[in-house]
Amino acid sequence: MRQLYAEGKIGKDELLEAESESYHSPGTCTFYGTANSNQMLVEVMGLHVPGAAFIHPNTPLRDALTEAATEQVIRLSRPQGGRLGLADMVDEKAIVNALVALLVTGGSTNHTIHWIAIARAAGIIIDWNDYSELSSVVPSMTRIYPNGQEDINAFHDAGGTSFLIRELLNAGYLHEDVKTVMGPGLSQYGQMPQLSESGLTWQPAPERSLRPDVLSSARQPFAADGGLKVLEGNLGRGVIKVSAVASEHHCVEAPAVVFNDQNELKAAFDAGDLDRDCVVVVRFQGPKANGMPELHKLTPYLGVLQDRGFKIALVTDGRMSGASGKVPAAIHVYPEAFDGGPLARIQAGDLVCLDAVNGTLSVRLDEGALAAREVATQDLSAHHQGYGRELFGWMRRGASNPEQGASVFWTSEA
Secondary structure, eight states: OHHHHHTTSSOHHHHHHHHHHHSOBTTBOOSOSHHHHHHHHHHHTTOSOTTOTTOOSSSHHHHHHHHHHHHHHHHHHSGGGOOOOHHHHOSHHHHHHHHHHHHHHTOOTTHHHHHHHHHHHTTOOOOHHHHHHHHTTSOBOBOBTTSSSBOHHHHHHHTHHHHHHHHHHHTTOSOOOOEETTEEOSGGGSEEEEEETTEEEEEEOOSSOSOTTTBOOSSSOSBSSOOEEEEEETTEEEEEEOTTSOGGGSEEEEEEEEESSTTHHHHHHHTTTTOSSEEEEEOSOSHHHHOOOBOTTHHHHHHHHHHTTOOEEEEESSBOGGGOOSSOEEEEEESOGGGTOGGGGOOTTOEEEEETTTTEEEESSOHHHHHHSOOOOOOOHHHHSSTTGGGGHHHHHHOOOGGGTSOSSSOTTO
């Protein structure tokens, strides 16, 4: 529907109706983007009560889970029951479990930043190589939008987190010997909550997925790997998620079309300037430039161009989040353009190659020619003022690079 809207084939009212029907319950996002990926990872780390991630709000079961979680917090904090804090639970094994959950479910690429920052806050250093190496050995087990046509409710109905965790534990992909809010051991998370006349209980996950088209077993996954890769070359270093990208689109080499603002792309699309093979470069979108806004506006237009038969890819120092779908997108590329990175030297027509098979991101220029180019600049004042954005100026100025969590608590030199 968003692609139809981008092409002008439907109006705003029809788009709004479709989106309203998709988000059908208060507090429930059906899209498997950043919020639902958060729920998944936190549960696999043992920081929720089992099976709580995707229970709908304003239901008796959700209310019972909230009460049970509150009671468990009290039990853990009582002197006679001992004390178990976040620092006891978030260790190296819990972080690895979270990354495995992210990769096997095709979760939001925002977590290639978020979980690096979370790990660092716990004194654990991880980088994109850890994601990539794990991704190469874990299976892809879900087909949830944007990696499939079904939503997060279908995943939950298929067996949800309990089935997924039990499958991954049995196949040796998760650490069982971790501390959780329920006590020692992740195996108790292979259960789902149920509410009956006798109260809240937890029952074992189904033996088989109830929706094999949405949630697979570990032995018969949708793909042999998790679909997240690191890209590196003379344009910098970034990541790409290919779990929803058809294999014929994993490598794209085409002339660059350069934008300094995502809103510029619509005008070029409407004018027909993008009806050709091209690598769309959208720069000055990193954490230091404008706070790294979501670039989801680009997805419908790029998807339309790909459907028209053109070879299309995106390269940006910004983020696509859960919107990373069928179009190959090199995201979080750094050094970002604001810091004078290579993207600031790219010009329209340069031949850019995004190769997700070999993990490279390059422009077909020799090193001297690229270095000799004038560094582009951009007036970003409109992104720094209004709506209270002035409050966050110090955060933009102090942000580290994306592979260090884009955090103000440590710099790129740390």
